[in-house]
Amino acid sequence: xxxxxxxxxxxxxxxxxxxxxxxxxxxxxxxxxxxxxxxxxxxxxxxxxxxxxxxxxxxxxxxxxxxxxxxxxxxxxxxxxxxxxxxxxxxxxxxxxxxxxxxxxxxxxxxxxxxxxxxxxxxxxxxxxxxxxxxxxxxxxxxxxxxxxxxxxxxxxxxxxxxxxxxxxxxxxxxxxxxxxx
Amino acid sequence: xxxxxxxxxxxxxxxxxxxxxxxxxxxxxxxxxxxxxxxxxxxxxxxxxxxxxxxxxxxxxxxxxxxxxxxxxxxxxxxxxxxxxxxxxxxxxxxxxxxxxxxxxxxxxxxxxxxxxxxxxxxxxxxxxxxxxxxxxxxxxxxxxxxxxxxxxxxxxxxxxxxxxxxxxxxxxxxxxxxxxxxxxxxxxxxxxxxxxxxxxxxxxxxxxxxxxxxxxxxxxxxxxxxxxxxxxxxxxxxxxxxxxxxxxxxxxxxxxxxxxxxxxxxxxxxxxxxxxxxxxxxxxxxxxxxxxxxxxxxxxxxxxxxxxxxxxxxxxxxxxxxxxxxxxxxxxxx
Numbered sequence: 443x444x445x446x447x448x449x450x451x452x453x454x455x456x457x458x459x460x461x462x463x464x465x466x467x468x469x470x471x472x473x474x475x476x477x478x479x480x481x482x483x484x485x486x487x488x489x490x491x492x493x494x495x496x497x498x499x500x501x502x503x504x505x506x507x508x509x510x511x512x513x514x515x516x517x518x519x520x521x522x523x524x525x526x527x528x529x530x531x532x533x534x535x536x537x538x539x540x541x542x543x544x545x546x547x548x549x550x551x552x553x554x555x556x557x558x559x560x561x562x563x564x565x566x567x568x569x570x571x572x573x574x575x576x577x578x579x580x581x582x583x584x585x586x587x588x589x590x591x592x593x594x595x596x597x598x599x600x601x602x603x604x605x606x607x608x609x610x611x612x613x614x615x616x617x618x619x620x621x622x623x624x
Numbered sequence: 625x626x627x628x629x630x631x632x633x634x635x636x637x638x639x640x641x642x643x644x645x646x647x648x649x650x651x652x653x654x655x656x657x658x659x660x661x662x663x664x665x666x667x668x669x670x671x672x673x674x675x676x677x678x679x680x681x682x683x684x685x686x687x688x689x690x691x692x693x694x695x696x697x698x699x700x701x702x703x704x705x706x707x708x709x710x711x712x713x714x715x716x717x718x719x720x721x722x723x724x725x726x727x728x729x730x731x732x733x734x735x736x737x738x739x740x741x742x743x744x745x746x747x748x749x750x751x752x753x754x755x756x757x758x759x760x761x762x763x764x765x766x767x768x769x770x771x772x773x774x775x776x777x778x779x780x781x782x783x784x785x786x787x788x789x790x791x792x793x794x795x796x797x798x799x800x801x802x803x804x805x806x807x808x809x810x811x812x813x814x815x816x817x818x819x820x821x822x823x824x825x826x827x828x829x830x831x832x833x834x835x836x837x838x839x840x841x842x843x844x845x846x847x848x849x850x851x852x853x854x855x856x857x858x859x860x861x862x863x864x865x866x867x868x869x870x871x872x873x874x875x876x877x878x879x880x881x882x883x884x885x886x887x888x889x890x891x892x893x894x895x896x897x898x899x900x901x902x903x904x905x906x907x908x909x910x911x912x913x914x915x916x917x918x919x920x921x922x923x924x925x926x927x928x929x930x931x932x933x934x935x936x937x938x939x940x941x942x943x944x945x946x947x948x949x950x951x952x953x954x955x956x957x958x959x
Contacts, residue, residue, distance in 0.1 A: 466807040475806055480809050488797035488858075499789060500783050504783050505637075554906070563909055575899045576918055578890065583888050596626045600625050603890075609925050
């Protein structure tokens with residue numbers, strides 16, 4: 443069942459982009475749109491958008507870089523370790539949960555390391571990879587998306603995003619314990 | 625909110641680094657100023673008169689562990705070194721780092737400025753009779769402020785990375801923005817939007833259901849779910865631009881923007897391809913086993929994220945700045 447689903451989504455994700463290109467541009471021709479001219483007109487904004495997000499991305503990544511390099515994550519993990527025991531989350535996976543919203547490459551590194559040490563099919567290995575797939579890099583998403591429209595007062599986007607991360611992590615622990623539990 | 629989190633990341637980082645470096649100064653884990661006793665097996669034709677000679681620095685793992693109170697080192701440590709004697713008579717030792725170098729030395733080398741070499745000073749050298757080995761005491765270059773150096777490096781490094789990421793977006797941004805523009809002119813986005821109106825009307829009550837922003841958001845979320853992150857980002861940024869056109873207060877996030885980004889940060893994805901690839905590379909028997917658990921986890925994230933974003937937008941501290949509300953009030957006062 444899961445194999446079939448996986449195969450279907452795999453095929454879909456491979457044909458999706460050619461299909462979108464063909465259908466969108468083809469539909470344009472049908473509707474008598476001057477496709478080339480309109481495409482170029484739209485594509486023109488690509489550069490400006492990319493350049494506009496640079497200051498936001500620099501601000502965010504530098505702060506995250508300083509936080510990561512200082513080893514503050516270890517200190518935070520130590521403080522929070524007693525709480526994780528209560529919900530049945532192995533202390534080894536706590537850095538993963540904390541890093542996930544902050545840095546995609548950082549959490550990828552932690553996940554790889556955990557699998558190397560504990561094995562990919564161990565409880566910790568499955569939990570770490572589930573955690574990786576259970577949420578997105580909140581800080582990066584906020585910096586890029588708000589940066590593109592020059593929004594500086596982000597209001598409740600960050601607390602809501604972090605709440606999503608928290609429940610993603612809790613959900614990962616819950617389902618992994620039930621299906622692959624100790 | 626973001627202001628405080630941002631400054632906290634930086635401040636906590638710097639304070640922890642200062643704390644950690646202060647602890648190092650007290651505990652001296654790198655044994656600054658304390659010489660290591662070791663043996664050098666000299667390569668080639670040994671001679672004390674030569675200005676520079678090479679050899680293997682050898683010490684027992686047991687001695688290393690006791691000296692640094694650290695793990696690792698194995699049975700015996702053997703490192704390639706080069707000794708250069710200056711005209712003043714003092715000898716400098718350069719050790720090349722390799723895969724078998726113990727962690728503590730690697731750390732010392734990387735904080736000393738030369739990433740692949742560790743510098744030390746030979747305090748005493750005593751050659752054996754035949755000159756093939758030398759009993760030496762080496763004092764490595766003192767190591768200070770490891771973490772402060774690391775955060776300085778990280779700050780500069782990540783600033784560069786940010787620009788690399790942004791510039792890397794230019795090409796795919798242009799491609800997808802162009803395609804989107806064609807689809808928009810052809811009326812395709814509008815028909816797509818109509819299909820999902822019942823759902824989008826609930827999630828984004830402030831946005832007219834046939835607005836182009838809705839189409840771009842749908843494209844973004846679908847691309848994300850299929851794992852096409854290259855296409856998802858341009859669609860998402862296009863959606864933000866469209867949402868911003870409805871924003872009466874430039875520079876402040878609207879409720880719709882926050883809701884949209886919460887869905888994005890929850891990252892619901894049908895196939896977590898990266899995690900599966902890493903599992904396969906680590907030799908998993910069944911790498912795809914996490915598909916179901918990940919969908920459950922991300923589903924929780926999306927559901928509770930949406931509940932949270934709808935609750936938070938009612939809180940006074942966030943409501944105060946609501947652009948939608950501000951414009952409504954302005955209209956009232958004008959009447």
